[in-house]
Amino acid sequence: MALKGNLRSFSFVQLLNLIHLARKTGQLSIQGPNKQALLYFQQGKLAYASQDGQGGSLLDVLYRAKRLTPSQYRALQQRASRYTDKELGLLLVNAGYFTPSEILNVLKNAYRETVRQLFTWAEGNFEFNAQAPPPRGKILVRLGLENLIIEGARHLREWERLQQEIPTLDVALKFVDRPRTNIQDLNLSVEEWRVLSYVSPRNTLRQIANALKLSDMEIRRIVYGLIQAGLVELVRPEAKKLPEIKLAFSDRPKEERVSLLNKIIDRIRSL
Amino acid sequence: MQTVKIVVTGPFNAGKTQFIKTVSEIDVVSTDKKITSDQERVKNTTTVAMDFGRITIDENLVLYLFGTPGQRRFDFMWEILSEGMLGFIVLVDSTRPETFHEARSILETFKAFAPTPYVVAANKQDLEDAWDVEDLRIALRLGDDVKVVPCVATDKESVKKVLLELLYSILEYLEKSDRGRTKSQE
Ligand SMILES: Nc1nc2c(ncn2[C@@H]2O[C@H](COP(=O)(O)OP(=O)(O)O)[C@@H](O)[C@H]2O)c(=O)[nH]1
Ligand SMILES: [Mg+2]
Numbered sequence: 001m002a003l004k005g006n007l008r009s010f011s012f013v014q015l016l017n018l019i020h021l022a023r024k025t026g027q028l029s030i031q032g033p034n035k036q037a038l039l040y041f042q043q044g045k046l047a048y049a050s051q052d053g054q055g056g057s058l059l060d061v062l063y064r065a066k067r068l069t070p071s072q073y074r075a076l077q078q079r080a081s082r083y084t085d086k087e088l089g090l091l092l093v094n095a096g097y098f099t100p101s102e103i104l105n106v107l108k109n110a111y112r113e114t115v116r117q118l119f120t121w122a123e124g125n126f127e128f129n130a131q132a133p134p135p136r137g138k139i140l141v142r143l144g145l146e147n148l149i150i151e152g153a154r155h156l157r158e159w160e161r162l163q164q165e166i167p168t169l170d171v172a173l174k175f176v177d178r179p180r181t182n183i184q185d186l187n188l189s190v191e192e193w194r195v196l197s198y199v200s201p202r203n204t205l206r207q208i209a210n211a212l213k214l215s216d217m218e219i220r221r222i223v224y225g226l227i228q229a230g231l232v233e234l235v236r237p238e239a240k241k242l243p244e245i246k247l248a249f250s251d252r253p254k255e256e257r258v259s260l261l262n263k264i265i266d267r268i269r270s271l
Numbered sequence: 272m273q274t275v276k277i278v279v280t281g282p283f284n285a286g287k288t289q290f291i292k293t294v295s296e297i298d299v300v301s302t303d304k305k306i307t308s309d310q311e312r313v314k315n316t317t318t319v320a321m322d323f324g325r326i327t328i329d330e331n332l333v334l335y336l337f338g339t340p341g342q343r344r345f346d347f348m349w350e351i352l353s354e355g356m357l358g359f360i361v362l363v364d365s366t367r368p369e370t371f372h373e374a375r376s377i378l379e380t381f382k383a384f385a386p387t388p389y390v391v392a393a394n395k396q397d398l399e400d401a402w403d404v405e406d407l408r409i410a411l412r413l414g415d416d417v418k419v420v421p422c423v424a425t426d427k428e429s430v431k432k433v434l435l436e437l438l439y440s441i442l443e444y445l446e447k448s449d450r451g452r453t454k455s456q457e
Contacts (some may be wrong), residue, residue: 002366002400009369010410019411164372177414233412236383247387248275248355257445260332264275264357265438267328268431271294 003128011161013152013157015126017228020044020145021180027132029242032124035112035226040134047140048149049111051118058085058103058139063109067098084137095229108141114146119155146181146256150188153225162220168208173223174198181230195222196231203237273331275355277437278385279322279338280377281362283369286394286424287338288322290362293430295324295336338379340377358388358437362422363411365401373409377413388440392422392433 004190007015007030015028025043033097040048059080063073080088083153092098134140188196191214209219226232281285292299300323322338334357358382363374374391381389391413393404402410408419420436423429 002408003402005368010371014410018406021409022405105329167376179347193330227412234379246354246356248357255450257323258442261438261445263332264328265442266295267326267334267436268434268438271326271427271431 003130004126006123006125007122010126012121012126013149013155014230016149016152017230018143018264019128020149021230024130026128026130027135028126028128030118030121030124030126032121036124037118038135039115040132040138040140042134042140042142044145045103046111046143047117048135048138048146049114050135051114052079058088058107062098062103062106065106066111067102067106072197080242085139087197089139103134103139104141107139108143111141111143112148116151116155141211144185146185148191149188150225150229151254152184153228154221162217162224165224166205166220166234169209170204170237171228171234172204173232174207174235176233177231179230183231183236186229186231188220191218191222192226195219195226197219199232201235204237272379273355274335275357276337277357277434278359278381279336279362280340280381281392282364282373282377282393283340285362285364285365285370285374286422287362288377290360290422290424290430290433291322291324291336291338293427294434295426296327297325299324299338300385304340310316310395332398335445350356352354356385356387358441359385360425360437361389361391361434362394362399363391363407365395365407366398368402368410369393375411388444390418390433390437390440392420392424394423394424396429397423397425423435438443 003018012030018024019028019041021044025042025044026040028037028039028041032038035052037051039046039050039051043236057080059068059073059076062068064068068076076088083091089100089103092103093100191212194212195208195214198211205223208214209216210218214222223232223234227234249260252260279290281287287301322336322430323453324336324338326336328332328334361374361378361381364370378389378391391407391411393402395401404419404421411419413419415427418436418440420433421429422433
């Protein structure tokens with residue numbers, strides 16, 4: 001089954017969210033107008049990320065993180081071409097240059113940076129391939145996506161998309177019944193906390209924005225982040241009166257309604 | 272004669288007309304006619320695209336299927352839908368993520384006004400580019416309690432399956448609610 005599309009209509013943040021919630025394993029490739037990115041996920045966590053083939057090589061990552069001097073870098077470069085990242089990593093650990101966790105942390109930071117750059121991509125065809133094997137010879141990390149998703153939502157500057165996501169401010173918020181994310185694990189901003197403190201079906205987004213002196217844009221961006229993090233959802237405000245709708249058979253006793261429904265079910269089955 | 276209605280809604284090109292065509296016993300009537308709305312807007316005419324199909328249940332009961340693009344002209348549609356509605360189906364073209372936003376907002380609109388069970392049908396599952404049902408669930412931000420049924424609107428068995436899933440949900444909802452009373456789904 002395909003998981004394909006363009007970032008124009010399904011943003012990178014939404015993609016990360018999907019991968020996170022569905023705990024997906026596989027390779028995500030994105031073909032931007034003049035650049036491309038390749039990411040690999042395991043059980044909904046980021047394992048590897050590279051853009052235009054760079055950011056992938058362990059040696060380059062260590063050098064850019066200033067964990068190697070230029071002369072160390074040059075010396076290793078000559079030998080490194082023969083090794084995969086995994087082999088090189090082992091070599092560096094055995095030679096006492098780094099501990100395994102130092103290497104993993106440097107890689108995590110680099111991958112995080114790659115992901116951050118992807119937040120700025122407004123378009124690009126993406127494809128998720130669950131069959132693809134992990135990138136060969138690369139060191140894989142386990143980086144939870146929750147905070148990246150929140151960060152990404154903050155980056156979302158496009159007014160239009162926010163407007164699409166939250167078309168009206170005359171809606172309210174409620175906490176989701178069974179949040180899939182633990183709120184303690186999130187690095188929420190002060191503004192996000194402040195909005196959270198107003199979550200109630202009685203407060204519309206407009207009222208919250210007024211109370212906190214946030215612009216339409218700011219309240220949308222914050223609420224969007226909270227929704228993407230799986231903490232809250234939009235609900236219709238409690239006070240609003242709805243036009244009555246008269247459901248089929250609503251004036252009949254329950255037994256009769258059930259029997260009418262069963263009649264319809266039998267008929268559809270027999271079509 | 273008693274009539275009941277099931278509403279089939281969703282973005283343009285999702286497959287609503289096809290869905291109804293596949294199971295309707297009459298040729299689907301697709302309106303594209305001018306409709307004059309109520310008092311304040313007597314001079315305004317609006318084009319409303321609606322499909323209309325029928326399944327006779329027995330000599331006393333007829334099921335109508337209404338296809339409507341949702342959202343726009345909701346107030347007008349309301350007149351037609353507000354009596355005898357059983358539930359609704361939101362059709363989504365599983366191959367076109369660019370329509371998921373709209374599908375989501377149509378769903379929200381209907382949910383807000385019709386406290387009745389619904390299912391989401393992930394249509395065009397026969398196409399190679401179709402998104403998986405579970406991915407769609409997340410993309411549309413649907414909870415685990417919402418049925419997302421794979422669908423191929425050109426296939427009768429598949430359409431029947433979607434209708435049945437909705438009817439089972441309605442039955443369950445009835446069993447849970449108080450005697451003869453209707454409670455909001457939420
Ligand atoms: N392959 C495939 N095509 C479909 C399916 N359902 C509808 N279509 C096609 O999609 C297009 C739009 O369908 P239509 O019923 O007119 O969509 P509507 O705008 O929602 O009424 C038509 O060309 C249909 O033949 C399906 O399940 N599979
Ligand atoms: Mg149509």
